[in-house]
Amino acid sequence: MESRVFELIREEEQRQKENIELIASENFVSENVLKAVGSCLTNKYAEGYPAERATGSKGRYYGGCGVVDKLEEYACDKWREVFGTDYHVNVQPHSGSSANLAAYMSVLSVGDTVLAMSLDNGGHLTHGSSVNFSGKLFKTAFYGVTEDGYIDYDDLKKKAEEYRPKLILAGASAYPRIIDFEKFYEVAKSVGAYFMVDMAHIAGLIAAGVHPSPFGLADIITTTTHKTLRGPRGGMIFCKKELAKKVDGAVFPCCQGGPLEHVIAGKAVAAEEACSPEFKEYIKQVVKNTAACCQRFKELGYEIVTGGTDNHLFLIDFTETHPNLTGKAVQDALDKEHITLNKNCVPGEKRKPSETSGVRIGLAAMTTKGWTEKDAIACADRINGIISAIKC
Numbered sequence: 001m002e003s004r005v006f007e008l009i010r011e012e013e014q015r016q017k018e019n020i021e022l023i024a025s026e027n028f029v030s031e032n033v034l035k036a037v038g039s040c041l042t043n044k045y046a047e048g049y050p051a052e053r054a055t056g057s058k059g060r061y062y063g064g065c066g067v068v069d070k071l072e073e074y075a076c077d078k079w080r081e082v083f084g085t086d087y088h089v090n091v092q093p094h095s096g097s098s099a100n101l102a103a104y105m106s107v108l109s110v111g112d113t114v115l116a117m118s119l120d121n122g123g124h125l126t127h128g129s130s131v132n133f134s135g136k137l138f139k140t141a142f143y144g145v146t147e148d149g150y151i152d153y154d155d156l157k158k159k160a161e162e163y164r165p166k167l168i169l170a171g172a173s174a175y176p177r178i179i180d181f182e183k184f185y186e187v188a189k190s191v192g193a194y195f196m197v198d199m200a201h202i203a204g205l206i207a208a209g210v211h212p213s214p215f216g217l218a219d220i221i222t223t224t225t226h227k228t229l230r231g232p233r234g235g236m237i238f239c240k241k242e243l244a245k246k247v248d249g250a251v252f253p254c255c256q257g258g259p260l261e262h263v264i265a266g267k268a269v270a271a272e273e274a275c276s277p278e279f280k281e282y283i284k285q286v287v288k289n290t291a292a293c294c295q296r297f298k299e300l301g302y303e304i305v306t307g308g309t310d311n312h313l314f315l316i317d318f319t320e321t322h323p324n325l326t327g328k329a330v331q332d333a334l335d336k337e338h339i340t341l342n343k344n345c346v347p348g349e350k351r352k353p354s355e356t357s358g359v360r361i362g363l364a365a366m367t368t369k370g371w372t373e374k375d376a377i378a379c380a381d382r383i384n385g386i387i388s389a390i391k392c
């Protein structure tokens with residue numbers, strides 16, 4: 001008898017094939033990434049680091065790690081190549097949240113202050129939310145966005161001077177515009193704070209050179225590997241070389257046990273792919289498709305946060321144009337039509353996070369499936385038809 005699990009995997013495979021996937025943090029990995037993640041490397045325990053690591057690593061805590069040592073070093077080298085950097089890199093974090101936890105633990109003590117973007121303005125749970133470890137372990141202060149939805153750099157400076165944080169964090173999970181890392185760097189240095197960037201959403205754009213890079217400015221950079229980088233689910237931390245030992249120690253033994261070598265293999269495959277000219281073309285197409293879809297919604301009369309997008313996502317705000325419509329109602333109606341996106345808070349949000357007044361739309365996944373601008377425009381028209389039929 002076949003395992004129930006494989007029936008369900010086939011069911012999910014079908015869903016992914018048939019649905020239009022607009023969740024800005026999702027993507028479709030290559031067959032080679034899938035093969036690496038489903039490989040025999042899952043059988044290997046490898047707590048520790050390859051012995052030659054420049055950070056004084058004492059090696060692994062288990063025997064038989066010769067192959068995974070080579071694999072992990074290779075993954076690190078390839079990711080440095082992707083971003084054209086000589087930063088130290090740790091490819092062991094199991095997720096973006098684990099990467100952020102380890103990044104904080106590397107340079108902060110419990111009770112230190114972090115200044116980050118608030119969740120309802122586009123930040124992330126792990127950037128200091130009171131319901132997350134980040135808000136429970138650290139004091140947090142938040143900067144926001146201006147009325148037009150752009151990061152409020154004056155507010156950032158004011159809050160930095162008021163709270164004197166030990167770490168200032170740039171990065172977001174729902175921000176459609178270029179982030180000015182130079183401005184963040186200047187503010188962080190002016191108050192003697194560490195400068196950290198969580199580039200999870202825009203890492204693919206940075207790799208392809210279509211978003212300014214934080215390398216050379218930030219002390220620590222975290223990312224996931226599964227969004228615009230199109231790798232397996234997981235995280236990574238880059239840091240200036242002088243912080244390498246602290247970051248490695250914060251990942252293991254402080255925050256994690258054995259690394260997932262099969263996922264590290266998938267990350268290495270994704271790095272090989274991200275080094276290719278095809279990946280750069282892919283990311284350029286993501287940005288074009290997102291702009292085309294966003295523009296069509298504007299033409300159809302929708303209000304777009306900041307009036308547009310520079311990256312792989314945009315936010316529709318229903319507050320003024322459709323006051324009775326919630327993000328949840330739109331998400332549910334689209335789900336029934338096999339279009340997947342997520343409800344999202346908008347700046348100045350009045351509704352609960354479980355309802356919201358907006359939705360977030362991302363084009364990275366459908367661009368992997370081969371979409372061009374005309375598909376993105378047709379999709380906006382189809383969504384508009386579905387929204388128009390919602391009774392509220």
Ligand code: DSN
Nearest residue numbers: 024025096124173174
């Ligand atoms: N859940 C991710 C997102 O959708 O942006 C962030 O962790």
